[in-house]
Amino acid sequence: MAGKKTIAVVFGGRSVEHDVSILTGLQFLEALDPGKYDGIPVYVDPLGQWWTGTALTKRSHYPLKGDAHKDLQQIHLDLATAAAGRPQFTAFQKSLMGEKRIQIPFDLIVPAIHGSNGEDGTLQGLLDFAGIPYAGCRTLGAAGTMDKVFAKKVARAEELKVLPELIVNRPEKGTFLDPEKIKQELVAALGSETYPLIVKPCNLGSSVGVGKADDIDGLIAALMTAFRLDSEAIVEPFVPNLVEYNIACMNSPDGSIETSAIERPAMDADVLDFKNKYLAGGTPGGPKLDSGPSEGMVSLNRTLNPDELTAEQESFIRGTASGIFKALKLAGSVRIDFLCDGETGEIWLNEVNTIPGSFAYFLWEAAETPVSFLSLTNRMIEEGFALSSSRLGATDAQAGDSKIFA
Template identity: 70%
Template sequence: MAEKKVIAVIFGGRSVEHDVSVLTGLQFLEALDPGKYTGLPVYVDPLGQWWTGDALKKRSYYPVNDSKQKTLSEVKLELATNANGRPSLTTFKKGLMGEKREAIPFDLMVPAIHGSNGEDGTLQGLLEFANIPYAGCRTLGAAATMNKEFTKKQARQNNINVLDEMIMARPKTGTFLDPEAIENELTSVFGAIRYPYIVKPCNLGSSVGVGKADDIDSLIGALMTAFKLDSEVIIEPFVENLVEYNISVRRKLDGTIITSAIERPLRNAELLDFKNKYLGGNEPGAPKAKSGGNSEGMASLNRELNPSNLNTDQIDIIRNSSSKIFDVLNLAGSVRIDFLSNEKTGEIWLNEVNTIPGSFAYFLWEAAEEATSFLALTSDIIEEGFALSAKRLGDTGTHIGGATIFVES
């Protein structure tokens, strides 16, 4: 019987999306096929320290405070491959004879960190540098999709419909936002000022720091909020009669790109913000949509699957556009792509691409025409990660490329 692979799932992180990432990581660990894999939780706290321990698999263990950390093992990622060819984490334990290093080997890492320092290509780059097999998007795809402006440019070049936008850089410290200058730029970009506008950070998740501006005062307020989270902010026209549609895309092991069920999130507010998406409209601390076990995160959002109000042409636009941008940016893993629509006119615009979606969008695959269970989805994501990582590996010896300069005398 083949030895089970150890799958390190890394979650948490130094990001405003830290808590959502914890839910996603716990769900992935819970959905691993126990006959094929052993899950290794790797929690990154808000200060950037890495921890492991079985207690981290329990939703009730969070938030992790100083006293709870005493029951865990702090770990460091080894950048050099060990003697048996497996990557490893190292923990340091104090004993009578001093500090003792202990290796914790694993076979593949699954990034489940949302937003900054995890979904933006930085973690993927570290894993590439250390030659560590990992799942999901490669460095380029992760970095490209994190920037909303870049994603929209790629979409336009491939005839995918997106809204016009204006980009603003965070002003220098000590300077104020000039209302007249802002409105002049709005006129220059959009041809005329037509409130309301939507304001959001250019390099964060779809629901974090998003605000609606009905006039210049609320626009400045929304910009100030967004600039606390990002150095660049994107301003877009507000879509009247707004409805949103989400779909997940991935590549089968034979290379075929497939799409999931389409969902229409149902919200109790004008915008689908963080509170509506992850707390079911409740304030932090209020009862969640589901109790017991690991919280469902975005999986508990009220939604209509395969919504009846979409006609065949609209469905084709969503499926074809999402498949095209997935292919153009050479993405991997289970990617959720979000669309905006004017329900009255039927127009549809690609909004953004989420390479590490909440819950890995498993609920969309369970409802797909060719239904895929969460257990099968995690297995596919892992096996794809092994294949992509193996494809990249090459001989790094200087003699191979005739690049040797220094030789032993």
């Protein structure tokens, strides 16, 4: 790949995690190697419209208000990549001669959209369909990890330790949850109706919509909150003396799976929810703007490489994280989260985040063999090109001996 490549970083999106995604996308752009890459900011607004422009690289411009769009260009992703010869966005610019079509070529997309419509395999599937190179997890891994039920089934098949769960579907319009039926299902799935319990949406990340229930009334209320965000909810036992541990994984150039430092996020409450995860350690109302690449997930109060972990616990975390990473054929920088009973030391795999906040660069910088954010972006991009180029063989009907029409 001679010469500099153009990398389009896509962030924002139609997701409840829209704001965090902006920080992650801008952090990635800031960390690009300027000797190798030119970056293009691509902002997807809450309506699903795509925009680009240098103004988008300023955190203080968000949320976009009033005439903020006057310095931006609305763009569309050209899906006819094969015909174009190179991936490109198209835009239309008004001129004296009418509307002028503009092409904005690029070489690879970095999906930095958290949660729905970006981290869940939908964007990855679109890029696969169009044959556009992209970084990070492929469609299967992205979709499989976003669905917490599916991910837990894979974990169990790999004999990885997870908590038991009850799956509750959103009731049809005009109907209500039956508390007595929920109680019976709890006993069947969890072995007892023992409180407290944790409720979370099945297909969201960043601890959005997570709630704690201390009785059946609290459980019904927490389920209804989760159903505002998803059609399925997971109910799990609450881990007493809760301590959370997180670790990141990525593929090593030698084919092995590399693991980062381990972090213990600070917890100001029984549950590490979205506010604790992303707004802790910052100013009231959120992280500071235009203050360097330290906002977002990295602003969370945390302890890196906590010394209370025994060698056995550390080995369990690293081995389990590598196991689920391999089982789901993941790629990019992926964060895997664990739950621990701080009194007994028992640990369970919690969930997998294929596009973690800040791409978990702070975990790599604190690894036994440190990886800088610039090196991390380089590795993700190089891996993206390699995975995209190796995805498919010949696609013409003649090659598959399936030609019907002459």
